[in-house]
Amino acid sequence: MRERRRQRRRLRKGERGHLIDLQKGQVAKVLGLHNDSAAVRRRLFDMGITSGVEIKIKKIAPLGDPIDIELRGYELCIRKKDMETIDIEVIE
């Protein structure tokens, strides 16, 4: 089953989008989460992805997915599919 992906947009400082649009080197603030799966949404909250938290893209898996992000002083790997469900605003 192939997932259709939106074209990634390059976001500038102050612009809003989804975590998937964030580039390496940029920092973003989380605005909210709208995952279809209640369990996954809960897990993302539990791992610290809540409103206001700052996120950076750290490492990208050699095959392009998943992505390793940095938040709250640790590193978390998540799939692009779930990154599409995280609303952000670029702050740096």
Add this chain to the structure above:
Amino acid sequence: MRIALVGNQNSGKTSLFNALTGAHQKVGNWPGVTIERKEGRIKGSKHTLIDLPGIYSLSPYSPEEEVSRQYAVEEKPDIIINIIDVTSLERSLYLTTQLLELDCKVIIALNMSDLLDKKGIKIDSKALEEALHTTVVEVSALKGTGIDKLIKIINENQVLDNVHLPIYATDIEKSIKKIEAELEGSHQRFVAVKLLERDPRYQKSATDLDQQLIKEIEEKYGLDTEEIIANQRYDFITELRKKVCTFGPRKVTITDRLDKVFLNKFAALPIFAAIMFLIYFLAVGVVGSATVGWIEELMEGLSEWVSGALENGGASEWSISLVVDGVIAGVGAILSFVPQLIILFLCICLLETTGYMSRITFFLDRLFRKIGLSGKALIPFIVGTGCSVPGVMAARAIENAEEKKMTVILTPFIPCSAKLPIIALFAGHFFGPNSGIVSASLYFFAVIVIILLAYLLRKFVFKGENSSYISELPEYKLPNFKYLFRDVSEKTLAFIKRAGTIILLCSIVIWVLLSFNWKFEYGVEVADSILASIGNALAWLFYPMIGHWSWEATVSAVQGLVAKEQVVSSMAIIAGLSEDVTEGHLILAEGGAFGYFNSVSAYAFMVFNLFSAPCFGALGAMKRELGGTKAMLKAAFFQTGIAWVLAILVFLVGSLLTGGF
């Protein structure tokens, strides 16, 4: 007292458990090492310590995490030791705020405190203690600091009372109080928060008042309560963290630099393949061929010496045969592979403790998702190269039920250490200098089969949704040599112990079945023995893959059910007893019982033994994880069927290629 050890995955729980109890437990640097809860006694006291699987929250995500939630909430330990990795304080304190909602005393153990200076982190544990009103101790499970203090606090029960400090906004706290007032029994604050969050586990006891309060709050915030609670929890923690902890300037860490190589776009996969190849090449190729010669001589010398000694002592012919042809041949055949196994165990332990294993799951996730598995399935597979039993059990960390089942069924396909003797025996004999390459090729063969089967299983049997992959990426850690030594020696000793128990027993049974016929007359030709007639009844199954009517190979392969290394042991006994002139232990010698094997049938026979149903131990683990005997039997028949077909294919194709027909 019962004391539960609760903490995030990879926070050092296993290490702290070992430090507190002195027990030897497996340590690994990937999320989720503690598979089942383990109990021990705290050094110098009567208190029981229970080690629970790592969790990030009391709303469990995987079946493994449910074990911890249930214990912490329902079995009411006297004290909870909440172990925290100080280097990820914020995420760790999230669980702490939840534990503090339970009616239970909580001690916070700030672990990895030895890393604070190195990372330029300063932490004020007194301030943390005051802010949370709970006892805080700095420890390092690795270096052993703070452990005595922790034990002293437990023994003298100097733990601060848990007073349920408010952490949410006033309106939320008010609602919690209102719900609490309606509740009876224990953990009222915890249950009230759960009701407010609409936790499905507590929905049955939800009242109209709860619904009313939830509605009011949600309208006010414009978010659902689950998100509000999570947000406010983390807001509280962020403020707290700012008060008690300061970071130095961020540096590029060694982990970042290593990941530039190990997670490099182009190099990651080749490096991984090279590492796995190297492990097998080292174990079977280099070490195997270096030791096999002198071990054979040693065994020969031993059996000569023993039979000489027994003869001089006036032992009867049959008892000498039992000892030499049964016990020494059978058990010795297994023990001669110990050097290879030590290397294998060492390599796996290195993969686990350094943090490389987590990287593998990270970069192979994409590939695995294509075939319907999560990258996390890789941990069971790699642990399975040591032994299928913990491998199958490690599948419990996979949250998606169908992915977990698939992983359980596929894990035994990985050549485990007990299958190594089979590989080493055949590869060493038929492929000589290339034995390392041939062994590695079997490993990659297994990987390909797993990928194909996973794809097919996903397509036709387990058609459910794919899960997500949300996992922490731990930092690289230098292996701790004490643990390395312990882990390898424990596994090696367990293997030797099995040789001295199960294999010994089987060797004796096999010797009896080979030395007697159905009329229980001793000293018959092996071809007329009980075992031969059993084997002959089933030999048709193996004829198509070895091209020879062989009761010997048949009975040996069937014994793989008891323990895979028993295949080799049985072959050794049969070969020894069949030889006219008893000399040497060369199982596959030309003209001997297995002399008809050639490189093609050897490869096919190895394939069958690798892929067919695993040993009883692993079948037991499969039964537990699949949830029943029927599901387990189905899986075992599936595995054996696949093995049979593949072995025949290998034999046919191989024979065609080498012109063997």
